[in-house]
Amino acid sequence: MRRIWDTPGGVHPPDNKAQSLTSGIGQLPLPEKLILPLTQHVGGAAKVCVSVGEKVLKGQKLASASASISAAIHAPSSGWITAIEERAVAHPSGMSAPCIEITCDGEDRWIECMGYPDYKQATPLQLRNLIADAGVAGLGGAGFPSAAKLDRGTHMPVDTLIINATECEPYITADDILIRERADQIIQGIEIISHLLGTPKTILIGIENNKPEAIAALNQQCQGTGIEVVSFPTKYPSGGEKQLIYILTGKEVPSGQLPADLGMVCLNSGTAFAIKRAVIDGEPLISRITTLTGEACDINRNYEILIGTPVSHLLEQNAFNPDLCSRLIMGGPMMGFSLTSSDVPLVKTSTCILAPSHTEIPDGDPAQACIRCGLCAEACPASLLPQQLYWYARADDHERLQAHNLFDCIECGACSYVCPSNIPLVQYYRSSKGDIVNARTAKATAAVARERFEFRQVRLEKADTVRETKREARRLATEQAKITSPTTTQSSGSSAADIIKAAQLRGSTRQASPEQQKAKLERTLMAAEMRLKEAQQRLLQATTNGSADQQTQQLASVEAAKRKVEQTAQRLTEVSH
Amino acid sequence: MITLLTDNTMLAALIALVGLGTLFGGLLGYAAERFKVGSDPIVQQLDELLPQTQCGQCGFPGCRPYAQSIADGDAINKCPPGGQATINAIANLLDVTAPSLDEAHGEEEIRTVAYIREDECIGCTKCIQACPVDAILGAAKLMHTVIAEECTGCDLCVEPCPVDCIDMLPIVENIGQWQWPAPPNPIDLIATTASGMHEDAA
DSSP, X not given: OOOOOOOSOOXXXXXXXXXXXXXXXXXXXXXXXXXXXXXXSSSSOOEEOOXXXXXXXXXXXXXXXXXXXXXXXXXXXXXXXXXXXXXXXXXXXXXXXXXXXXXXXXOOOBOOOOOOSOXXXXXXXXXXXXXXXXXXXXXXXXXXXXXXXXXXXXXXXXXXXXXXXXXXXXXOOHHHHHHHHHHHHHHHHHHHHHXXXXXXXXXXXXXXXXXXXXXXHHHHHXXXXXXXXXXXXXXXXXXXXXXXXXXXXXXXXXXXXXXXXXXXXXXXXXXXHHHHIIIIIOOOSOEEEEEEESTTBSOOEEEEEETTOBHHHHHHTTTBOTTTBSOOEESOTTTOEEOSOTTSBOOTTOOEEEOOBXXXXXXXXXXXXXXXXXXXXXXXXXXXXXXXXXXXXXXXXXXXXXXXXXXXXXOOOHHHHHOTTOOOHHHHHHHHHHHHHHHHHHHHHHHHHHHHHHHHHHHHHHHHHHHHHHHHHHHHHHHHHHHHOHHHHHHHTOOHHHHHHHHHHHHHHHHTOHHHHHHHHHHHHHHHHHHHHHHHHHHHHHHHHOXXXXXXXXXXXXXXXXXXXXXXXXXXXXXXX | OHHHHHHOHHHHHHHHHHHHHHXXXXXXXXXXXXXXXXXXXXXXXXXHHSOOOOOOTTSSSSHHHHHHHHHTTOOSOOOTTTHHHHHHHHHHHHTSOOOOOXXXXXXXXXOEEEEEOTTTOOOOOHHHHHOTTOOEEOOTTSOOEEOTTTOOOOOTTXXXXXXXXXXXXXXXXXXXXXXXXXXXXXXXXXXXXXTSOOOOOO
């Protein structure tokens, strides 16, 4: 018998599991439409690889993984893609997100599946790619892409593989029923994972002792496989990854680290089943087991639902009475969240739909003041101080919240469960976590903005300096030019008086040579007398055979020529005297 | 010399004290030069706390000048983009009581991002010159566009636009950015007690 460790804290809420275990896994009739959100997992949204109007077959890939941490999405049934748009999804905010809508054709015709029954011949990389292609994400509720979890690349070798079949949350029985009915396939899945991880020394299945049938089924299947089934006393939240690791191995995963850092991998039993389907049968993850329970539904049982089935379709098939229902919860009563609408689809992480009556889960009483009873600290499975965290959350004291390890809170709700004042402690922690993350992002963006602002300042300064140096250089060049050519400087600096003086000077130089002037005037006189003669001849011709107009014209030109001759003769006499 | 000193204790004490004074004075002087702090570290810390929108609503040309001014004794409540959270952080750093935001400098608004209606843009580059963080892309007579991730929502590009084609749009929250709201304050849920005293929950 393996030794088990006891985690600190924990609570024992009524488990309410019996009502959904009265019958086995059921099948639902095909819904008219399936809605597939692109983000059903932790990480980046899947990238759509089909278009509206396209006909798709069951199992056909609709969207592929967009990053190393992301998961592909496949058609859960055959039909047509009728929309790729924002739809309301199962999320505490009630907001919408991008979805692919398939209108089913009712044929439910499979695409050809390529299984790999002989998986022992495959390399770990091939197996991991098969799992990634099948879009397998953690089915326990967190939805971490399994292929990323099984990537041993940078981590130390895995010596312990832990399969989480704890299912500690009240009401939920999806894993329990799956183990009871299909333990053989789960064990096959575990063997595939073990082969992929290089056969870890220890393979453990952790299961609470409130599931005797499941334990028996597992024990029967594990005979001679080296897989050990470990059952331990029921306590909420033993199913948390870090809590289960501690229960089974006594090792604590340090704050901020992953189980892989201790050489461990922890997967849900439902995920092991999905991996078996993906590898041996070649079927992608298109369905899961979901518990439908609560007094507002006549039938409480588990269904193998197609991913993307609207919650309303599931409720209609089970005589759901909305008047009885206090609220619709996706997930369990401790960690689940209320749905704002029943039109949202079931996704890979939908473990349970809880439709409780008003007496079953009444609306919470208003919160009262904290009376410092300390019950929350006793209940905390992560050994935190919920009361201190509460004060600091109220005071928005991010520094102290982090110093008190707020981010180690697994949001299990044990503290709120035991609080006699009904304080919604977990909501305070979630809100504060969001605030701290936002503050970190704001700080990072502010740092970028500062860097860009400072760079711009430097750039502008540099441009200013360049302009200033150019201006200085121009000024120096002009000064240099002034020094080298002083005459031009003088003339360039001359005033109107100087110009007049220069002109007078030029005029006096001309007057200084009367001989030249006399000769020039004689030439002008000769030319004028010549023109007078010509004009007189033209006048003679005009008087004999010309019009009156021509006569007057020629007469005028003769007169002008005579005047010119007289003027020139007069100036010549002036100059000669 | 020694005899002179031992005979005149007063003189000896004087010489000793003056000597020691000169020695330590020199040491301190050297240390002041050798370990000189280049920039005022408090300005750096204040600048870290400011939101770096570089919007100038405080009356200073950027966050760092305002940080410098706070260090010189200016009021700490002049930053509307930072809001009460920034005021609280600065008050915490300077160990003073946090005042509320000075409304004269603007009100705390939801974060926005500039958006250029691109078919109306005439390519005048005026907004590019106004942007303090170089978040607008474009060239003369060519369409401009805002790099949304780099935009601090400072508003400075809206005023210079000659055709009013810049809108400040609030940042739309998507499902990935959503966060749980804080529960309602329990004090609001409790009416005054019989004696008229408030329940001391805070």
